[in-house]
Amino acid sequence: MGKKLLPLLLALPLLLSACGGSPEPEVSPTPSALPTATPSPTAEPTPTPYNGPVNPLTGLPIDEEWVNRRPVAIMLNNLKQALPQLGQSQADIIYEIPAEGGITRMVGVYQSVEDVGTIGSIRSARPYYLEVALGHDAIFLHAGGSEDAYAKIRQWGVTALDAVRGPYLGKTENSNLMWRDPVRRKTYSLEHTVVTTGQSILERLPTYNIRLDHKEGYTYDMDFADDGTPAGGTAASQITVPVSTYKTGRFVYHEATGQYGVEEYGAPYIDGNTEEQVEVTNVVILKTACRNTGDALGHITVDLSSGGKGYFACGGKVIDLTWSKQAPSGQFYYRDADGNPITFGVGTTYVCIVPTDCQVSFS
Numbered sequence: 001m002g003k004k005l006l007p008l009l010l011a012l013p014l015l016l017s018a019c020g021g022s023p024e025p026e027v028s029p030t031p032s033a034l035p036t037a038t039p040s041p042t043a044e045p046t047p048t049p050y051n052g053p054v055n056p057l058t059g060l061p062i063d064e065e066w067v068n069r070r071p072v073a074i075m076l077n078n079l080k081q082a083l084p085q086l087g088q089s090q091a092d093i094i095y096e097i098p099a100e101g102g103i104t105r106m107v108g109v110y111q112s113v114e115d116v117g118t119i120g121s122i123r124s125a126r127p128y129y130l131e132v133a134l135g136h137d138a139i140f141l142h143a144g145g146s147e148d149a150y151a152k153i154r155q156w157g158v159t160a161l162d163a164v165r166g167p168y169l170g171k172t173e174n175s176n177l178m179w180r181d182p183v184r185r186k187t188y189s190l191e192h193t194v195v196t197t198g199q200s201i202l203e204r205l206p207t208y209n210i211r212l213d214h215k216e217g218y219t220y221d222m223d224f225a226d227d228g229t230p231a232g233g234t235a236a237s238q239i240t241v242p243v244s245t246y247k248t249g250r251f252v253y254h255e256a257t258g259q260y261g262v263e264e265y266g267a268p269y270i271d272g273n274t275e276e277q278v279e280v281t282n283v284v285i286l287k288t289a290c291r292n293t294g295d296a297l298g299h300i301t302v303d304l305s306s307g308g309k310g311y312f313a314c315g316g317k318v319i320d321l322t323w324s325k326q327a328p329s330g331q332f333y334y335r336d337a338d339g340n341p342i343t344f345g346v347g348t349t350y351v352c353i354v355p356t357d358c359q360v361s362f363s
Helices: 002-018 127-135 147-156 198-207
Strands: 072-076 093-098 104-110 118-120 139-142 160-162 178-180 194-197 223-225 238-242 248-254 259-264 282-288 290-292 300-302 308-314 317-324 333-335 343-345 349-355
Touching (some): 093 127, 127 300
Parallel strands (some): 072 139, 139 160
Antiparallel strands (some): 248 259, 282 308
């Protein structure tokens, strides 16, 4: 019996070892060997394109009620001693055109005057300023005018609301469509004090016997793009426009805003309501014949019917353009060197109309 058990006892340790006995400790994989989960990228929300009503003069969103409304065009004084202008920074298009003696005046065109504060100072009309207003089918506000301008108002059927020969000037603030600003009267000459406000225009225009909307089928032909930088344009970070020995304009491109800061008389062009510099997206320069009429007052004529050459700048670049306009009521048309309509950047526009010999420079 003992002999039979002995081989079994001797083999037992070997059997126990074969069955595992004391197991080897398991080795965990190193962290680098573990599979890592790749986070799913967060999808950026796709902006919904705006497809609502837009301002026909800027391409910017606007309430539907204003799309077919006649804009308001306002004559603005630009003498050094009459500055600052008020409310011009909220105009959709500013037209600057020479007047007698080398001075310039502006026509500010507003598709809507909602939330526009004081506007002025308002000055007298000339026939070519009337042509600008007619080109927009606009309601024109002015304070006086040359005899030729008064004749053309009647002849051309301009909707002109006059603070001098019309019943539109009040004696106190907000007493009429226009009035003499009591603050400016303390320090400015009387002719530099006529103003209005967006609120006064909104309240009073519906009370007059005038057409407030464009006629059916009217369109104003301006094409817009979010980026209006002209293809093939040359550098135009600074634009200098010496209109006359009295007035030089300058436009400086601001990369941060994508707009041109406007300067005149060697200083920023300031809106007196905000004390901020006027900035615009598009700069248009039109060359045309400006001739002295020979009258005692030095009045000039500005040819807005023959068309001509000029420049278009946006996004810090400039190209040549050709322009045309049918007098007196046609709108301006702008085309590039290939004959294609100019595409403007979405935003406001400044149009300088200058003599053909004006030496415009770009850098």
